[in-house]
Amino acid sequence: MGELFAQFDVWSAFGQTLYLAFFSAIGALIIGTILAIMRVGPVGIFNKAGAAYVNLVRNTPLTLIITFCLIALHYQLKIYLAPEDSPTSIVDNGVRWAIVGLTVYHAAFVCEALRSGINTVPTGQAEAARSIGLTFTQSLREVVLPQAFRGAIAPMASVLIALIKNTTVAYAIGVAETAAFMRDGLEFRPDLSFLIFVLVAGFFVLLTMPLGIALTHLSQRLAVKR
């Protein structure tokens, strides 16, 4: 085990995975929320645009999206996300385009998770709120949204966990995260294959299992009794 840590920069690989997951989660949350607002809003053209985005992105492989980001948008269309003249330009652009790809892909799923949260609220709740005289804003703030957020916890948890696992796809454009360590490790130390696998799999199990259990517990505790 110590050998492994001496030969490869395991910590920075794990760190890179966490970095990718953190920033893409924030990005996906922001864009996914905007998409969800577009899809549930009263304006037809935004409904359609949101639905088109979700259906196109959801049916495209993440590997293709991330590859497209780097080799089409960056190499072909010359869009730079990090200054061209900086010494770490290549690495920075790779990482940032990977975050863009992960964000674009998972935003579609965040949107659907939020929408399914809103769908758990029965129409009668909003009708009751209106009939006791609450205004539109009041009924959203006091009645509908609190229930919708609770209903969205479980689906959002599965999106977040999938996102953490999907950061490995950034290896497709050469980002030095956990999958890259795995590949290098297997190539240069095939004698330690199983140890490397246990280490990497353990990292992901440790990352996703407690999160899954905690968020499921939370969603059950906060579940609206109906």
Place this chain on the structure above:
Amino acid sequence: MSSSVLFDAPGPRGQRRNQIIAVIGGVLLLALAVLVIRALYNNGEFTSAKWSPFGQWSTWRFYLLLGIWNTIKAAVAAVALAMAFGFVFGVGRLSQNRAIRWISGAIVEFCRAVPVLIMMIFFFGIYAYNGVFPAAWNPFAAVVTALTLYNGAVIAELVRSGVFGLPKGQAEAGLSIGLTPSQTLVQIQLPQAITAMLPALVSQLVVILKDTALGTIITYPELLQQAQNLASARSNVIPALLVAAALFIGINYLLTLLAGRLEARINRRGHTAGAAIGRAPTVPGAPIDQGAAAAMTPHEARDAAAKAGPQDRV
């Protein structure tokens, strides 16, 4: 419609406001489209040199159709094996024997928690190092193994939630006519559970098909890899990737349509006591909500499944 929860039907003033927002939004979306098309045009992406390869049979024969064939080959092999894996461990988790239940549970949860790509790279390395298969088979074997383990674990959860979703009376009836618990499972519960989970199985196909694209990382010549090969042969990166994306979206859209049809048909026929299962719990470590499933009438369960949506799998 979801919007009915949030909004009243708009009055005259609301309608006018919505129309104004729609016009502004339309202009913004149009401006965005123009911006993208102009960027592509300025980069010379609409020249006939970049698109004419798609009119040639050789492009399709040696690149794209070959890629689709390899993608489908890996997906079909993975589906078949994943079903076998899923049924073995799904039934294992329902076993009377505590040890079998525990081991099946541990294996299923582990396979769901580890990223598919990590398993793919691992098996690629293992197969290559130990010479398990002829060298040319390694990428295919690694893709199929990884997809089998992950999707098999998901199917195992579908089997389990399918059986839990059945009304209690089904198992009780089986036991009361003198069947053993395992006979009840095999002859009464599983056939109904399988019918109920069929739509979810078909939409899991979309996930498998998308994940075959990971094979490009370990040099499996599936559609994405073939599109990249085409791109370097004809130096038309953007058109090649766009066509590959369109092909993926088209195939997956057909599968989604099929899943919807199947679900409508099962719900209409109503022969099965269980409702169509919308989704398995996608969170590793999440227990299946048995209490809620048991408390629902089949009708409610069907509604809940319809609301959950057949494919919010990432």
